[in-house]
Amino acid sequence: MDDYVNFEDKKKLAGVKGYDDTEQRLAFIKMVGTDGCPILRKFLTNYFDMKEDKSYIIKVDPLGEKKVDLGIKCKETNEIVGLVEVDYFKQWNPTWPSNYTTCNRLARKEIYYKMYPEYPYVNITFNVSGTDGIMTTKETEQKYRIKEWYVPEVGKWEKGRRVRLEDAIKVGEWASNVGVLV
Secondary structure, eight states: OTTBOOHHHHHHHHOTTTTOOHHHHHHHHHHTSTTSOHHHHHHHHHHTTOOTTSOEEEEESTTOTTSOSEEEEETTTOOEEEEEEEEEOTTOSSSOOTTOOEEEEEGGGTHHHHSOTTSOEEEEEEOTTSSEEEEEEHHHHHTSOOEEEEETTTTEEEEEEEEEGGGSEEEETTOSSTTOOO
16 A cells, blocks of 8 residues: 555645645636636536526535535525535646646545535636636546556555546636537
8 A cells, every 4th residue: 555645645746735725716616706617607507407596605615624625505495506626736837738638536536426426526626826627527537447647756656537638628717618628
């Protein structure tokens, strides 16, 4: 087990910001706002089955601390309609690195949707400035086999799913077509 990324390695990989997802949570809130990304709003409205005659709020840590980052709740029913995990890719600054053809979805984060299969789930990785994101759903992620890849920054291995960029959804300023990355 020493060959796999551990807690100390994760702290190194997380960079200066560490595990503090506050900036990415705020980026999501801004992006789903009225002046934000219409592609993201439309997708979440459909995927989370949000009704026009209801009001919704974003709830931080909807399932408790150290679980999924955000949830969308219906104000009228107080029910969660969807879960949102956010993070950032420190090498995506300011543009997506041209040598990356996949976005990684870590196996250890699958517990967020496997423990609560009744909820729709999206995972959004933001660029460093929080203006662009790449999003996947649990259904998209599950189409891929779990693989291992070497993480040279810490000299260890990681497990997860490597989702092809064309199967992910661009959101934010760089988004022009759903599901298409350039």
